[in-house]
Structure formats: structure tokens, C-alpha cells
Amino acid sequence: MLLVIIIVAGVVVRGKVLPKSFGQYGHYRGDAIFDEMQRPIRNGTNASCLVCHPYIREMHLSGVHHTVSCEFCHGPVADHVKDGKVIAKLPKKQGKEIKRLCLRCHNQIIRARPKESIKMISMPQHLEEKHVRTDHICNQCHNVHAPLMWVKQARAMVGVEEDSK
Amino acid sequence: MKEIEREISQDRRTFIKKVLGGSIAGSLLLVIPAGAMDLSRIPEQIPGMRQEEGPFIQGKKFAFIVDITRCIGCGSCCVADKNEYKVPDGNYRTWVERYIIDDHDNVYVDSPNGGLDGYQEPRQDLPYPVRDTFFVPKLCNMCEHPSCVQVCPVGATFQTKDGFVLIDSKRCVGCGYCVQACPYSVRFINPETRTADKCTWCYHRVRKGLLPACVNVCPVQARKFGDLNDHESEVYKILHQPHVISVLKPDMGNKPSLHYVGLRREVV
Numbered sequence: 001m002l003l004v005i006i007i008v009a010g011v012v013v014r015g016k017v018l019p020k021s022f023g024q025y026g027h028y029r030g031d032a033i034f035d036e037m038q039r040p041i042r043n044g045t046n047a048s049c050l051v052c053h054p055y056i057r058e059m060h061l062s063g064v065h066h067t068v069s070c071e072f073c074h075g076p077v078a079d080h081v082k083d084g085k086v087i088a089k090l091p092k093k094q095g096k097e098i099k100r101l102c103l104r105c106h107n108q109i110i111r112a113r114p115k116e117s118i119k120m121i122s123m124p125q126h127l128e129e130k131h132v133r134t135d136h137i138c139n140q141c142h143n144v145h146a147p148l149m150w151v152k153q154a155r156a157m158v159g160v161e162e163d164s165k
Numbered sequence: 166m167k168e169i170e171r172e173i174s175q176d177r178r179t180f181i182k183k184v185l186g187g188s189i190a191g192s193l194l195l196v197i198p199a200g201a202m203d204l205s206r207i208p209e210q211i212p213g214m215r216q217e218e219g220p221f222i223q224g225k226k227f228a229f230i231v232d233i234t235r236c237i238g239c240g241s242c243c244v245a246d247k248n249e250y251k252v253p254d255g256n257y258r259t260w261v262e263r264y265i266i267d268d269h270d271n272v273y274v275d276s277p278n279g280g281l282d283g284y285q286e287p288r289q290d291l292p293y294p295v296r297d298t299f300f301v302p303k304l305c306n307m308c309e310h311p312s313c314v315q316v317c318p319v320g321a322t323f324q325t326k327d328g329f330v331l332i333d334s335k336r337c338v339g340c341g342y343c344v345q346a347c348p349y350s351v352r353f354i355n356p357e358t359r360t361a362d363k364c365t366w367c368y369h370r371v372r373k374g375l376l377p378a379c380v381n382v383c384p385v386q387a388r389k390f391g392d393l394n395d396h397e398s399e400v401y402k403i404l405h406q407p408h409v410i411s412v413l414k415p416d417m418g419n420k421p422s423l424h425y426v427g428l429r430r431e432v433v
Contacts, residue, residue, distance in 0.1 A: 019336070028323035032333035033220045039369035041204075043378045048207040065274065067219045069382035072241045076248040084203055104283030105239045105384070112263065112298035113237045114396060117385050 043071050043080035056145060063146025072143075073101060095137055099123075102138045174383060210381070217372065222327040226393040227368060227422070228400045229377075231302050234427035235387035238263060238300035240283040242379035243390060248294050249367065249378040256353045257281075258364040258378055259304040262432055265362070267293040272431045302388065304379070305330065305364035306421030307349045313343035315351060322361065323421060328422060329368050334360040340390035348417045366390070 008034055024030030049070040050057035060066060071077060074090040081087065105113070108120040124134040132141070145148045186307060209215055217223065226285035238261055246252065246259045263271040265288060266366030277284075280300075287295075297345060311330045313322050321337035324330050337360035344352040344361060358429060368375035371390075375381065380390045391400035411428040412421045425432075 023319065025326065026323060027320045029333050029336055030220065032331065032336065033325060035333070035335070036331050036368050037372045038366065040374065041243050041370055042251075043370075043381065043432050045207055045210065045375065045381055051206055065384075067384045067386070069241055069245065069384065071248065072244055072382050072384075074207070081203075100285065103285060104239055106286065110238065110284050110298065111295060112284070112300055112359075114235060114385075117235060118237060132386070138387065 027038050042076040044077035046070050048077055063149060065145060065147055066165040098139050200363045204373055210376045211371060211374050214372060214374035221325055225392060228393050229391040229423045230400050230426060231343060231404055231424055232387045232426040233299060233301055235384055235385045236300040240280040241382040242302060243281045245378040245382040262301045262303060264299050264301060265295055266294045266297045267291055305366060306349050306423040307366060308419035308421050310419050312346040312419060316342040318347040329366060331365055331368060332361050334358055339362050348414050348419060360410045382399055386422050
């Protein structure tokens with residue numbers, strides 16, 4: 001008799017304590033799947049940025065940096081647009097920060113960049129080779145969206161053939 | 166003549182009606198707020214996902230592949246991941262490790278700030294010249310036999326029928342058994358929620374047809390995500406053609422769905 005009471009009490013308490021959807025699909029709360037599904041998306045894609053920035057779009061997609069994510073440098077789109085309205089400006093990297101950002105990928109000294117994938121340079125040797133001051137920031141010669149755009153334009157203007165490097 | 170006039174005036178009426186209707190509808194469009202993220206403006210990266218309504222993804226088997234031979238260690242993935250989840254400082258849902266091998270075959274592994282700031286400096290504390298360096302991104306292995314699920318005493322961590330291992334933060338009591346059980350150390354106790362947390366392969370993005378945040382930002386396609394049931398997908402082709410492929414710690418028997426291309430002896 002006592003055993004029956006204990007079992008019944010156990011079942012009742014278990015029913016009260018466990019959340020409704022527990023055990024629906026397995027030993028977990030079934031609604032947790034939907035909770036996870038509803039997590040807000042904070043990063044968009046490059047397409048979601050470039051749809052509103054046609055000028056940048058043209059530049060960014062024309063150059064070798066077309067695979068670089070907008071949000072890597074500028075931050076997630078959710079901090080910029082909410083409910084279809086611009087809520088804040090995303091930061092633009094300036095000065096030394098730009099150089100640091102460039103060297104995250106292009107720094108030869110790290111010695112771990114697969115050679116065929118991207119161009120690598122050493123600092124300050126690269127600046128010395130190009131005969132510019134060693135405190136130059138990368139974006140003084142390279143457009144960050146299309147790194148070779150200005151270089152190519154300058155070469156075309158003075159009629160210099162593209163050098164092998 | 167009169168007939169023509171009548172026709173014009175009738176036309177005018179319908180014309181005005183249409184213009185009014187159009188402008189009202191247009192102005193309403195401006196007023197009605199769009200969702201938090203206007204998904205309709207972002208093209209679907211995984212076709213067919215936005216039609217899926219049920220609790221489980223039908224007919225797809227997702228796999229994640231990391232190509233070590235391509236990774237340049239820029240840390241884009243880590244930045245995207247931190248932004249997506251606002252991961253508290255000092256915790257990492259995904260991170261990038263740097264392996265350095267010197268000419269005496271000593272192996273050094275480091276991951277300053279999880280690779281979040283990239284790798285700007287060479288290591289200075291090494292006695293012998295460096296022979297080789299490479300990067301290994303780490304994230305949840307989404308095991309077919311997850312040990313974390315097995316040890317959870319309250320059913321807060323679970324495996325969905327479509328293969329994702331997720332955490333129910335409302336149910337988690339923060340006991341940390343799963344953190345101990347994971348052979349890949351991808352789990353941590355989130356100091357803000359005091360519950361277990363880990364990479365979910367961006368389940369919420371995948372369900373809305375977007376690639377995981379880290380895959381989406383990788384500039385050299387070192388991270389790949391796709392459907393193994395689609396025989397045209399890149400992941401299927403990589404896993405079914407001659408490549409150097411392996412998983413981490415195969416002897417643990419967890420059967421990870423995360424595969425590495427070019428995985429090396431030093432890492433396994």
C-alpha cells in the first residue's frame with residue numbers, strides 16, 4: 001500500500017516538476033530546440049551589407065578582398081540596423097589600427113601563411129622596398145576594399161608595366 | 166463623343182483608386198516594422214532551409230570541414246563568433262591554435278586570447294629555429310555519440326535528430342559534468358548565465374538558411390559547412406574523394422561530424 005502511494009506521489013510530483021515539452025522528442029525539453037532557433041542573428045552576410053552600400057559594393061567585389069567579410073572589420077550588422085532602420089554607425093578603423101588589421105593576414109614573419117592563398121609582406125621591409133617612409137599606414141597606398149585599385153590606377157597613369165612582385 | 170468622355174472619366178476613377186491604394190499600401194510598408202534582421206534581404210546560403218518549420222531538419226545531414234592547409238590564422242572566425250553570441254571575455258566557442266615545430270621536432274602550441282586578436286608576433290621564447298608553423302581552428306565536434314549528453318543529469322544538453330548537440334540553458338544547472346566529459350574541451354560555464362555553453366554550429370543561423378558565422382566570414386574558405394546528402398556539395402566531395410582527412414581523437418569513439426583536411430600527427 002505504502003509503495004503504491006509513494007509511486008503515485010512520485011509520478012504526480014514528476015509531472016508537476018518537469019516542463020511540459022520534456023520527453024517530447026527524447027530526454028530533453030522539446031521547446032529548447034525552438035528557443036535555440038529563435039536566438040537573434042547578429043552577423044549578416046556581405047550581401048546584407050552591400051545591398052545598401054552600392055559604391056562600396058562595386059569596389060569590394062572588384063578586388064582581391066572580395067572574400068573578406070565586411071563585419072570582420074566593421075562589426076556585426078545587428079549593431080547597425082534594427083527593424084530596417086539605421087540605429088548606429090559602425091566604427092571605421094583608423095591609422096595604426098588599420099595596419100594591425102592588415103597584418104593579421106599579411107604578416108610574413110608569422111611563417112604560417114599558405115603561400116598560394118594570399119600575398120605576404122614583411123614590415124618595414126615592404127615600405128623600404130617601395131621607397132616610402134616607414135611610418136606609412138597601409139591604406140595610404142592600398143584601398144582597403146580593393147587593395148590594388150589605386151596601385152593599378154597609378155601604374156596606368158604613369159604607364160609603368162606591372163612589376164613581377 | 167459622349168461615350169469616349171464617359172470612358173475617360175471611368176478610367177480616371179479607376180486610375181485615382183489605384184494610385185490612392187498604391188500610395189497607402191506603400192506608406193504602410195514603411196510603417197510596419199520588419200523583423201530584427203530582415204532575412205528577406207539576405208539571400209539564402211543553404212537552399213530550402215527557410216521552408217523548414219518542424220523541430221528537426223528533414224533530409225539533410227550537415228557536416229563541418231576545417232581545412233588546415235588553408236587556414237591563415239587571421240581570426241576572422243573568432244571575431245564573428247564573439248560578435249554573434251557576445252561571448253564573455255576569456256571564453257571561446259571557437260578558437261584558433263598555432264602549432265610551431267622547431268628543427269628538433271619539438272612542438273609548441275599557443276592560442277593567445279583564442280586567436281581573437283590574430284597572430285601578430287612570432288614566438289620569441291623558442292630555443293631552436295622554427296621548421297614549420299600552422300593553425301588549427303577548433304570548435305564543437307558535434308559527435309554522433311556525444312559524451313556530454315550522456316553525463317548531463319538533468320537532460321539540459323541533448324542531441325537533435327538531425328545531429329546537432331545543443332544546450333537548454335533554462336534547464337542547465339551548471340554542474341559542469343559536460344565540461345569535464347567533452348574530450349575536445351569545447352564547453353565552458355558561461356559566467357553571465359552560469360550555465361554550460363558551447364559552439365552550436367550556429368544552429369539558429371542554419372535554421373534560417375545562413376551559414377555558420379565563422380564559415381561565412383572565412384576569407385580563404387578554410388571552414389566549410391554543407392549537406393552530406395547533397396552529392397554535389399563541397400563537403401560531400403571532400404569526404405568522398407582522396408584527401409588527407411581525419412577527425413580529432415578518433416580513439417575516444419565519439420565519432421565527430423567535424424572533419425579536418427590535412428590534419429597532422431602533432432594535432433591528433
